Amino acid sequence: MKKHVLLAFLAVWFVGERLAAQEPADYVDPFIGTTNFGTCNPGAVCPNGMMSVVPFNVMGSDDNRYDKDARWWSTPYEYTNSYFTGFSHVNLSGVGCPELGSLLLMPTTGELDVDYHHYGSKYEKESASPGYYTISLTKYDILAEATATPRSGLVRFTFPEGKSNILLNLGEGLTNESGAYMRKVSETEVEGMKVLGTFCYNPQAVFPIYFVMKVNKVPQASGYWKKQRPMVGVEAEWDKDQGKYKLYTKYAKDIAGDDIGAWFAFDTEKGEQIEVAMGVSFVSIANARENLEKEQHGRHFETVREEARKRWNDDLGRILVEGGTEEQKTVFYTGLYHALIHPNLLQDVNGQYPQMEGDKILTSKGNRYTVFSLWDTYRNLHQLMTLVYPERQLDMVRSMVDMYREHGWLPKWELYGRETLTMEGDPSIPVIVDTWMKGLRDFDVDLAYEAMYKSATSPGKENLLRPDNDDYMNLGYVPLREQFDNSVSHALEYYIADYALAAFAEALGKKEDAKMFRERSLGYRHYYSEEYGTFRPILPDGSFYSPFDPSQGANFEPVPGFHEGSAWNYTFYVPHDVKGLARLMGGKKNFVRKLQMVFDKGLYDPANEPDIAYPYLFSYFKGEEWRTQKLVKELLAKHFTTKPDGLPGNEDTGTMSGWAVFSMMGFYPDCPGVPEYTLTLPAFDRVTIKLNPRYYGKEKLVIEVANPKAKGDYIKAIRLGGKKCGYRISHRDLISAGHLSFEKKP
Amino acid sequence: MKKHVLLAFLAVWFVGERLAAQEPADYVDPFIGTTNFGTCNPGAVCPNGMMSVVPFNVMGSDDNRYDKDARWWSTPYEYTNSYFTGFSHVNLSGVGCPELGSLLLMPTTGELDVDYHHYGSKYEKESASPGYYTISLTKYDILAEATATPRSGLVRFTFPEGKSNILLNLGEGLTNESGAYMRKVSETEVEGMKVLGTFCYNPQAVFPIYFVMKVNKVPQASGYWKKQRPMVGVEAEWDKDQGKYKLYTKYAKDIAGDDIGAWFAFDTEKGEQIEVAMGVSFVSIANARENLEKEQHGRHFETVREEARKRWNDDLGRILVEGGTEEQKTVFYTGLYHALIHPNLLQDVNGQYPQMEGDKILTSKGNRYTVFSLWDTYRNLHQLMTLVYPERQLDMVRSMVDMYREHGWLPKWELYGRETLTMEGDPSIPVIVDTWMKGLRDFDVDLAYEAMYKSATSPGKENLLRPDNDDYMNLGYVPLREQFDNSVSHALEYYIADYALAAFAEALGKKEDAKMFRERSLGYRHYYSEEYGTFRPILPDGSFYSPFDPSQGANFEPVPGFHEGSAWNYTFYVPHDVKGLARLMGGKKNFVRKLQMVFDKGLYDPANEPDIAYPYLFSYFKGEEWRTQKLVKELLAKHFTTKPDGLPGNEDTGTMSGWAVFSMMGFYPDCPGVPEYTLTLPAFDRVTIKLNPRYYGKEKLVIEVANPKAKGDYIKAIRLGGKKCGYRISHRDLISAGHLSFEKKP
Structure with a gap:
């Protein structure tokens, strides 16, 4: 310890340690x-x-x-x-x-x-x-x-x-x-x-x-x-x-x-x-x-x-990165550090914790987690947990299902046993389905389905999570009933949740349910305005809201229909039907052109969740994948730095960092609930993820750049377990192969 | 109960009950x-x-x-x-x-x-x-x-x-x-x-x-x-x-x-x-x-x-009064009621109570009392307890001695385990001595004496109860060191306390102590100003305070030397040496003349404690006793009524009522610590006090007017146990005789 104290007194402690750095911390x-x-x-x-x-x-x-x-x-x-x-x-x-x-x-x-x-x-x-x-x-x-x-x-x-x-x-x-x-x-x-x-x-x-x-x-x-x-x-x-x-x-x-x-x-x-x-x-x-x-x-x-x-x-050592700059390593490990702060432990050492929305004191067998900012974290944080800390993610899912058991509802924004009802949607569904789809199934699956079905089908008046469910179920969308009721944002979240729920129902053999929820999930089409080429609020009479400005809503400016963002921040947020959305827009060409314009005109907000997967959407279209690689690299360089302002905005309990961590490793779970990743060029020469063999049957997953010394920012070829693969791969294939190799275009 | 509820609804409940009154309540x-x-x-x-x-x-x-x-x-x-x-x-x-x-x-x-x-x-x-x-x-x-x-x-x-x-x-x-x-x-x-x-x-x-x-x-x-x-x-x-x-x-x-x-x-x-x-x-x-x-x-x-x-x-039934008007009975029993509110129980049913000025939880064997407003209650309230509720008074004294045991000081104004240090003097001493002198001695007498000796002799700096004890011990009085330091009031209280302490020391065989304290108790003479015929503050250089107005201080007006009163409210407050004070004033004639003037000129305050015994002082002088009888009757009629304003002022936790209760029974303990009473004509034809035989060896004490039907406000003769007696009698003689009879001048 003497050395540390001495260095601290010399005020060079931090720099000194950094130079001698060996450990992830x-x-x-x-x-x-x-x-x-x-x-x-x-x-x-x-x-x-x-x-x-x-x-x-x-x-x-x-x-x-x-x-x-x-x-x-x-x-x-x-x-x-x-x-x-x-x-x-x-x-x-x-x-x-x-x-x-x-x-x-x-x-x-x-x-x-x-x-x-x-x-x-x-x-x-x-x-x-x-x-x-x-x-x-x-x-x-x-x-x-x-x-x-x-x-x-x-x-x-x-x-x-x-x-x-x-x-x-x-x-x-x-x-x-x-x-x-x-x-x-x-x-x-x-x-x-x-x-x-x-x-x-x-x-x-x-x-x-x-x-x-x-x-x-x-x-x-x-x-x-x-x-x-x-x-x-x-x-x-x-x-x-x-x-x-x-x-x-x-x-x-x-x-x-x-x-x-x-x-x-x-x-x-x-x-x-x-x-x-x-x-x-x-x-x-x-x-x-x-x-x-x-x-x-x-x-x-x-x-x-x-x-x-x-x-x-x-914990940080579950991922080892090699290559890349010292700054990139700092960004990466600090991102992983931020991703490991919330959700956090709620139960005491004796296992006791406060009942969700109740006055009982209960006892947990595993870890009981709290601070679920799910509208944020369902997008990538839990996917990171699932991959790298699966035992932890399972406890988080069990905590969520137990909240339903105790309170009658899955969490939306849970805080120390209280449902704060902050933000919108039904984000527990994609989190739990995503986890289950990736093979982590040691939780009360029937009860989880019951919970999801309840919020997806209960009338709005008695529906804590989907208060506008009557409209949604009857019309297939949520009309704008109050000027700033965020109706489009609500519905977009329901579509995503229902898509995940449909897949879950299908997997559980509930074909009728699956059909109903899958159909619902495509209701986003109601909002598409040919005139503007964006989503647009719909009035109770079925007509579009006017006057309409699709760029209104930046910088937390209130805007009809959308929550903390403009129509541009939401219009491409149909991750479960990217191709369908493209068809609606007149095909791949129009889709790519408009999405590229969002970036070119500065309409992309790197700090708000609905659009953070946008850069990956290009890779759904053959020949356009280079845009993903270019944008991800640029966004990382611009918004994720080693300075105190080195995050693009509110960290959102690990979601900003979750984006950076996945992106720097070369893959991103752009559709919550769907066990797939879209690939991009990693920031490091080699990334080794220690897998938990209990869940994944093997010790590690390696992502590497086959030709790291080659100069170039674009991918020439990708090999999964030695075999050539495309730009989107399944979680199962990735784990099964255990090795993902990128070849750069020199 | 039906009858009560019915009467309440008829809004004549109170009147109805009053007419049918049979019980003290x-x-x-x-x-x-x-x-x-x-x-x-x-x-x-x-x-x-x-x-x-x-x-x-x-x-x-x-x-x-x-x-x-x-x-x-x-x-x-x-x-x-x-x-x-x-x-x-x-x-x-x-x-x-x-x-x-x-x-x-x-x-x-x-x-x-x-x-x-x-x-x-x-x-x-x-x-x-x-x-x-x-x-x-x-x-x-x-x-x-x-x-x-x-x-x-x-x-x-x-x-x-x-x-x-x-x-x-x-x-x-x-x-x-x-x-x-x-x-x-x-x-x-x-x-x-x-x-x-x-x-x-x-x-x-x-x-x-x-x-x-x-x-x-x-x-x-x-x-x-x-x-x-x-x-x-x-x-x-x-x-x-x-x-x-x-x-x-x-x-x-x-x-x-x-x-x-x-x-x-x-x-x-x-x-x-x-x-x-x-x-x-x-x-x-x-x-x-x-x-x-x-x-x-x-x-x-x-x-x-x-x-x-x-x-x-x-409790009220321990005294039965006969004769007198309904209003007088109401004044009397309401007075007794007020006298039985404080001090009150502190310990819980399991005996636990909070340590005096400490954080421990202690357990009491008997009742632990609290709310001791002793500067008020040492004058008559505790004497009433001693006579009629001796078992309760003994518990109060034990509580006071235990406070010393727990905290190192007897109480001054104790409130739920805190010493609030309100008002001045050393009032526990006369309370405890008075109780002991009347034969209630089942408490830790040695510890009580130790406690009294401590406050009477400790240097001012470390003396919680007598902060100006250095001056008092050195000079025999307390000089005025700050404009409104109540110095004369302080000293007058010390004289009374020291007189009681001297008697206690004497009784315990501590002759040296007794001599010292008795000498101290006469130090009041320092304050007597020939010029004004009153007590007067003394400056640190030994000279009297000037300019001086002996009537300054009425109605809570601040006045140098005196607390809540004028010089006239304090000048006769030497109950332990009334005759000596009279000599100082030039003899009985001057004393009586001046004391009468206090009443005639409206300088008497019936609501503040230092002068409330004044009416009884006339009876120290042969031939002047009628003044006591006249004044007590007038003061009762004027200040103690059945109306909501039927008290002369602040009740002072039973002290105003204590004055009325004693006065209406025909005797008053005008010198706290001295087991004697001064007599006046009772308000009732017959008063029967149920005595506690355990302490007094008999069942009752009867005070009666021998010729109740005779018209007249003055006493012709008094008989104690059938034998003629004077206007001041000892507690022991009163109890021993068990019967006090007044003969009115027709």
């Missing part, structure tokens, strides 16, 4: 995606861990460029900000609404001041690697370091000589919910609960987090604080604390309120280190304590940090 | 002292019970004359107000600072509205008797009734047909502390905690109350509410609840915050009754539940009400 730069609204953060976290310990720098100072309370804001950390107000415990990465990011832990020195407008600090020497983050607080001369286990955090502060303080702020956080409860357990321990929720301004999506916090040194003094309600008149004169933060110096029993905290005061020697451990649970305080004790066992910071790093190396 | 009018700043309330309570269920009508409407948040305000109920916002559970009666009065329970009908500015109601048909209160809410046509056990409340609502709601508001209350925590236990039960404290603006005197609340009907729906923190900008646009009360309709786990509540919605039939039971504890939620279950056993409202009434009849 060394290629991860957690600062990528931490600005440009990427909403990633450089905090310490384990793969798919419940806990993350994240530097919180989005409140308390006008010096910050972005303030969580002054605008839309959904991440605890922003790279270009400068005022640190503590570590937040348990956070979301790559989401678009404010949530979690509370249990704020801050060190200070000198007189106790519990107002975050005052106690925050500027910083320097910021550095991060998987499972580790460090920062030097210039105002206090405090070195702060964070690491994590799956369900607990561990923070180490190195203090100067004198009065030092540790503050736990339960009043602030990214979440829009307020209210917390806490009690002192001993001189070195507090426990409590904080209310979280209201994700994406859904007022009922509320849930509690329970915590236990321990410091490893007995403080000189400790207590609470609470922001007092303002008073008027003589009461205001007499109560000197009214409207202010009141320090509780002699009260150590239960405390509760909107804005409370705990303080611990120490006399420290120069360089003295104090560690603060935080265990959390979404079930109970007792489980939070058990999580902390079972996962940390009182181990020291360095040990916990090494364990976290090992977890990352094990 | 029938003579209690809980509305006496509920205006004119008496700060009593008509709520349901058991004798010395922890629980009281009180109509809360001091917030939410401009129609109210007094609002808790708009001015100094210390009572949950004001007779002249008109807007009811629920029943507060656990309240203080007759105090001068806001505290407790939370856990507000309100019934409404129609659409749910949780804003107390809206949901309150005007009312009619208000009625109360010991252990019972009822009100009819005109806005909702709801009849609300309340009763109580010692540690639990029971409220019954009679609803009209339709949508009905029950609200538990944890955000408001009389206390200046905020913050609460709650969780749903079942469809019909919630449990939680509320932070209380900051009594008399002492920011650290904070303590929790735990509760369990049950409704006896399963609601159609239930949930929480919380006032949301205000937001700005787009957040404010997106969060429709910001700054408002948000209803939680789908969240039923832990909730916490400054301003939270629970709602229960019912469909009710016309006349349907729903009962709401509330158990409380100052130890834990589990104990709150046990208190509720052990004391109510699920019994119905009428049964609990009858039990409460029986408790009152048993």
